[in-house]
Amino acid sequence: MRGLASAFQPCSPPGLRRTMPAFFSTTTTSARSSAPRRTCLALLIALSATRQAHALADEIPRLFHIERAPLEHVLLEIARVSGQHVSFASGVVKARWAGPIDGTMSAREAARRALQGSGLALASLPDGTLTVVASDTADPPPNVGTLAATEVHGAPGNGFAVFSTDAITRVEMAVSNVPHAVNTLSSGLLASRQPPSLSEAVIQAGVVPVVVDPAAPPQYAIRGFMTDTISVDGLPDRLASMRPIEALDEIAVTKGPNADVAGVTMAGGTINASLKAPGAAPGRSIAVEAGSHAGRKVIADLGGAIGTNGLIYRVVGVQDTSANSDAGHTGHRASYGHAALGWSDASTEVAIGMESLASRQPVQPSTFALNGGLVRLASESPLGNADDNVQGRAERFYYSLSHSLTDDWAVHSRGSYENLRLQSAQWHLVPTADGSTPMPTVGMGYRSDNRVWALSNDLTGTVRQGPLTHSLALGWDEIQDRLDFHYPGDIVMAQQNPYVPTPLPSVDFVPGLSLSQTVRQSVFRLRDRIAIGERWEVSGSIRANDYIAKLPHAKLRGLAWTPAFGVVYKLDARTSWFANYSHGFQINTGYFYNGATMQPERSQQLETGLRWEDRQRKLTAQVALYRIDANHVGVADTSHPGYYTEIMEQSSDGIELSLQGSIARGWETSLWLTAAHVKRKLPGDPSFTAPGLGGAMWTTYTVQGGALAGAGAGLGVTAQRWIPCYDGAPFRVPGFVQVDGSLFWRHKQWRIDLIARNLFNVRAYGNTVSSSFVPILPGRTLTLRLARNF
Structure with missing residues (x-):
């Protein structure tokens, strides 16, 4: 809104087109008045160029998949997809619905379809902005420089709030219409x-990273x-924990099992x-x-367009290195590249791309449990080799x-192939039961x-x-x-005093026994979402997973x-109630220590909650109550590395x-809080227990005007209650x-960030x-980033 008003402040008579001839018809002026008129002429030429640029963006065909939703949401989604500015007053579009809009078309055509039958019309402001007006006023309001306080503009932004998602149905839909709890980390957030990694990013959405194996990515x-x-983009991904955050646009976390997500119905x-x-x-x-x-x-x-034939591209590259780490190990190295090419016409949109990644990460510093608590070790020296x-x-x-068959029907296809190779070489401490030294330590590697x-x-x-729709x-x-898993063919034994560690020789991976397993899943899905009037939506889905798991010593099929x-029930235009009942399924491919295979995990969830959006669509809130029950839950057998044990029954509410x-x-906030209780039916309870209380908050304030405009500060808090654990004996991981x-x-194209x-x-x-490997989180770190857009 500020940009729109400033565009009309230099010379803003109500009838701009009636004013233009006056500037060109004046042939004799005084020196005193010629400068302001030349300034106005230059501003009009600039405004005309801006209008042409907006008009070009307005006419570029885009592929839209927007389900039926409040008109306000549909217009904002059109603005987000197309990059075209859309202006409307909240009071004008209030209590109106639109959609679905499906197909490849210009932003103007999409907006016209959204307004069909609404009694509203579409007009253009002089700068090319699309504006929604009452149907009896084809021209924009005369005083466009002073918009009402409830005016809303749809355009790409960097706010924390998210009002639409395609993470569940793969078709863009309003979050207010989703019958599940979902938390999305926007590109602005x-x-x-x-965040330096995915593990730290998802904490903001209520996800807790868990280290199961120091040589493998976290769960x-x-x-x-x-x-x-x-x-990633609806397809299974193994690169997630290694891929830099700078390669991602957003992260969505859908809570509970969901029958609409490809290949995944986790509890x-x-x-x-x-x-x-x-x-x-262009960006x-x-x-x-x-x-x-x-x-x-x-x-x-x-990124941007290549020519005018609908060809577009995106290239992302990251090079990340450090000299050392908190525990005194050699630093990390990571190289990442992503290149994608897209094309679209009136009915089709295609994209192809590739990613390449090479990474070397040091071992995370750790301690171990003793007498029910954790031993406080100095984290500056490695317990093995640097x-x-x-x-x-x-x-x-x-x-x-994606290809539009008609205005109402479309086909979508996506596919991927990825190849990931991991290799570790490190020392593994084996703590003694009473904490006496020296302690045995094993040097080996895996691939x-x-x-x-x-x-x-x-x-x-x-x-x-x-x-019904x-x-x-x-x-x-x-x-x-x-x-394909390659066990070590040779291991090295040594002694170590973890209280006063001494450097140990370097470890090399020596290939030994290799085992392979293949899991194939053919999944068929059917979903129907039914809009009943303007308040009720009911949905039902069913999926059939025909799977075959060829394990080293067994074959599972089912x-x-x-x-x-x-x-979903819309209490009003900004508040909705949702509830769902869903089932989940997961194949367990691990073995018990006695060589027996595990049963698949099955789960079910009952959930209900409320969502709310503010009138200006800048703030959203969500509260959810849930209960999940599951059986045959597989967890790592810490007494026998490489094997699994089973929790017969587990519940979480x-x-x-x-x-x-x-x-x-200027004040943006992201807040997440939880209170949970997890029960596991297994003698001794040898498993991880989720924190009962936790939360994460990140808030920023940006100065909006004056000499300090654009400057700001951010504050984040992450809290977690102590965690009860069991690994042969009970112990507790302290809260923090x-x-x-x-x-x-x-400032304009520049940005500087100092983060502690x-x-x-x-x-x-x-x-x-595991009681023998409890990771120590990083201490204080500082980063300074300088960025320029051009």
Whole structure:
């Protein structure tokens, strides 16, 4: 709104077109008056160029998939997808609905379809902005320079609030219409907080990283249930824990099992990351960063149109290094590249891309449990060799295709292939029962090769039957996951005093026994969302998973059916109640120590909650109550590394509260709180227990005017209650409260961020399932980033 008003302030008579001839017809002026008139003429020429640029963006065809939703949401989604500014007063569009809008068209045509039957019309402001007016006024209001306080403008932004998602149905829909609890970390929130990894990012959405194996990526606990399965753009992904955050546009966490997500119906929920995609709007940025431990990072993000034939591209590159780590190990190295090419015409949109990643990460500092508590070790010296590390290399290729068959029906297809290789070489401490020294330590390495093929296809459409509107989706997913695991052929034994550690020789990986397993899943999905009038929506889905798991010593095969039901009721234009009942299924491919195979995990969730949006659509809140029950839950057998044990029954119930968006002008906040209770039916309870109380908050304030305009500060708090654990004997991981802070400045194309993580250098411990390896979280770190858009 500020930009629109300023465009009319220099010369803002009500009838701009009637004023223009006066400037050109004046042939004799005084020297005193010629300068202001030349200034107005220059401003009019600039305004005309801006209008032409907006008009060009207005006419570029885009592929829209917007389900039926409040008119305000539909217009904002049109603005987000197209990059075209859309202006409307909240009071004008209030209590009106629109959609669905499906197909490739210009932003103007999409907006006209949204306004059909609403009694409203579409007009253009002089700068090319599309504006919604009453149908009896074809021209924009005369005093466009002083908009009402309830005026809303739809355009790409960097706020924390998220009002639409495609993480669940793969078709963009209003979050207020989703019958599940979902938390989305927007691009604005990720850019503001700048988390160094996915593990730190998802904490803001109520996900707890858990270290199961120091030589493997972490797993993630959602509502007390762990998963190592993450998807990217709706497809299974193994690169998630290694991929830099700068490659992602947003991260969505859907809580509980969900029958609409490809290949995944985990008990606790799913994490879906969205890669930065090609776009027609030009965007180029370079950032450099320096930080603690001699850290250096360079980020390049380039994108835009290639010519005028609908071809677009996106290139992201990241180079990240450091000299050392908290525990005295050699620092990390990571190189990442992502290139994507897209094209679209009136009915089709295609994108292809590839990712390449090479990473070397030091071993995380750790301690161990003794007499029910944790031993406080100095984290500055490694317990093994300074060169202990985990290395990874990965490549990923993908495509996506969408084609509109009619105005109401479309087909969507996406596929990917990825190859991930991990290799570790490190020392593993074996603590003595009484803590006496020296303690035995084992030097060895592992290697794994993981290849995943995934294909997902959907037919989506809309059928109208009087007051009912059906949004249908018929889908088929094909997923094949092959894992080759190479055990060490040689190990080295040594003695270590963890209280006063001494350097040990370096460890090399020596290949030994190799085992392979392949899991194939053919998943068929059917979903129907029914809008009943303007207040009620009911949904039902069913999926059939035909799976075959070829394990080293066994073969599992079956057909699993997982239904889901949901309902949404709109209490008013900004508040909705939702509830769902859904089933989940997961294949357990591990073995018991006696060589027996495990039963598949099955789960069910009952959930209800409320969502609210403010009148200006800048702030959203969500509260959810849930209960999840599951059986045959597989967890790592810490007494026998490489094997698993089983929790016969597990339940989790709790309450979650989240708040995201702008509280006041310049003040953005993201808040998440939870209180949960997890029960496991197993003698001794040898497993991880989710924290009963936890929360995360990140808030920023940006000065809006004056000499300090663009300057601001951020404050973050992460808190977790102590965690009871069991591994042969009970022990407790202490709770903690950590504080992060930032200072930043944004001016035109420039941005500077100074971020301090763990500002008060609090000693905190990560979540684990093993008493012999409890990770120590990083101490205070500082990073300074300078970025320029051009």
